[in-house]
Amino acid sequence: MPWRKHWVDPRIDADDPALLRQKLERRAYEVWISEIMLQQTRVAVVIDYWNRWMEKWPTIHELAATSGDDVLAAWRGLGYYSRATRIHNAAKLVCEDSAMKGLLPSSVDTLVAKVPGVGRYTAGAISAIVFGKAAPMVDGNVLRVLSRQLGLLGDVKTDKSVIDLLWAAADSLAKAVAEDSCDGEISSTTEEQISDRPGRWGQALMELGSTICTPKPDCEACPISTSCRAYGEGLQLASTRGLAPKDIQTTLNPNPLPDIEDSCDFCKPFEEVAQNGGDEDAEIVPISKKTNASRSKARPRLQRQATLSAFFTQSNESKETPDSVPTELTPAGLATIVNHAKKFPVKVVKKAVKEQETLVCAIRRSDDRYVIHRRPPKGLLAGLWEFPSWIIPEDCENTETAYKRAAELHASAVLDPTLKLQSLTHPKLKYVSKLGSVPWLFSHLKLTMHVFLFEIKCSKNEFDTLPSTDDRWSDSIETESMGTGMRKCWDLVREVNGD
Ligand code: SF4
Structure with missing residues (x-):
């Protein structure tokens, strides 16, 4: 595992505080990122992501200076996207904080209190592995x-x-x-005595449990x-x-x-x-x-x-x-x-996995741009972009005709939100076809996404500004921060386009 490295022994660089601080800052950042990535994700998957992440943002300062969309793009495929947003927000906070200035705290209590998204497990790992404290993980x-x-x-x-x-x-x-x-032998230690032993021992116990x-x-x-x-x-x-x-x-x-x-x-x-x-x-x-x-x-x-x-x-x-x-x-x-x-x-x-169906509306303009919508900052796929989607309520009629009509109304509402209330479709919106259904499984949710394609016949610059600030046009879906399931929906659209 690339994040497993020798302990930074402060005695070795005791006469060069700046170098010691730099080393600790880097190690704390590396361990922190690895621990967050490893939550809910297998080691074999995390290794590549961690390596690419460290290549892109070798220090916490570089991470703090990047854009949220870049962070989400780097996280694509790891799942639980709110982790990426929390890491990014926390990196900015740690760098801007006058006491931390980019260096994560060494004590469990301070880590939990000051760094968003760090719970007692991650705090214990950072405290023990990086700072050599007797903290459980x-x-x-x-x-x-x-x-x-x-x-x-x-x-x-x-x-x-x-x-x-x-x-x-x-x-x-x-x-x-x-x-x-x-x-x-038992040595006469104080609370503050530090060594590599707690970190090594904690990691060994975790390893024993996983192997x-x-x-x-x-x-x-x-x-x-x-x-x-x-x-x-x-x-x-x-x-x-x-x-x-x-x-x-x-x-x-x-x-x-x-x-x-x-x-x-x-x-x-x-x-x-x-x-x-x-x-x-x-x-x-x-x-x-x-x-x-x-x-x-x-x-x-x-x-x-x-x-x-x-x-x-x-x-x-x-x-x-x-x-x-x-x-x-x-x-x-x-x-x-x-x-x-x-x-x-x-x-x-285990609780039964909830089942849900959504209508996914790919709305294409004559200039080959598509409407994309940003998901809420919290919850499932937090902050990611998607084609405008609508969760089908349980009492909705379960027929192709009903789904098509509901998709038309949702797509129309993207252009003019007042239309949905009146059950009207937008005159410039043209239904093309239903492209298929994409099943997608989350740990707690079995999702089926029904994908519909629409076209808008409009003059140049018409609809450039969309009513919702969470919607915008994209001429490069490939590079947008989308979840893997939504990319499967995009694959259906590309097939129809002959790409
Ligand atoms: S249950 Fe078996 S594998 Fe687990 S700690 Fe005990 S002896 Fe070891």
Whole structure:
């Protein structure tokens, strides 16, 4: 990943503050852009975008000085376009601010408070990776890893108390990591002591979550399985089924989790289907509750996770863990562990994707220019240009004739907004044809765009000024900042034009 670079150690350039500032400014900018691009977007996709971005605007000052349309054009294809607008606005603010003068703040609180669009995750990444502070950086992958490491059966997407607890755990871990000197001993550090360790450790945890501790984890390859509670519980399950060799059982779990009376009220209950063997996914009850589980063999019931005290009250001897993951586990035993780990975190039922249809009106003038409309500054495809479009309401008659009429009215309203109210078409607007329909999928929306072509027969300079300030004529659609879906609509128009 091109944004992964050596830490800027301030001690090295301590005698040249200007150079140090320049280096920090550049690194903070690079990490910031990479983190925003990586939100909702895969690493493989981001790499090219990030490289092109840095070539075009190597510093935050150059980004701040460019136009909003240029920024949107560079973002084209990455999706969630409001990110681009926020980055641009934030760059201008950071450069104009008399305290920051182009250098992002180093503390999480200040970053969140002063830089628009920077939340605690991005702030943590900048603070730890660039400035070496003991700040946690918790993305979706880290939430999953930590929920498994702690055996916390909760909803890490929407349950604030669960999310806060995992952030607090990550914060403690980041501080502990920062205090570890390289030789493994605890050094006498102050809050302000900085190093590359928090950043490296945070990135390693994210990497683990994206490569090994994925929704379907590869526990056999995991370097931290010995501290993983989900792994330990899965191993105990395998052990009760005779799927783990005896020596492994005694090595990993000299003392099985103690039975505890109080179950965890913080975790969600496991859904257990009490059956005798067979279904791996069914038997997800913690071992400490296996006696209770065996009492109910026929009907589905809920079982609670044991509290973490079960871990912390084990004897020192029982806390000792082997240096490496045992390899002698049978495939069935490993599958038992993986199936148990997969239960963490709690699965959230996804909301059904909303469906929407729009009419897209390509309005061409005799001089081959087209009307384009700028979308609102917030929301879906924020600030991008598009052909005038109209969302078809649910109660609209679902026929070709009705859609054609609605498209005519919408296109007419672009030339004269009063016509729509009167259900009149503009006398100079000529319907050409329906060009087709373009399906487009967003993460939360399934969109179908019905594309209609219109022509305006007018004299030179007529309609040069359009009634809405969000509309204008374009003689170069190719270079406009449009979303990828709208470009597919443009492809239909080009086909008709014979381009
Ligand atoms: S042992 Fe498995 S569940 Fe635990 S952290 Fe590693 S990959 Fe994730």
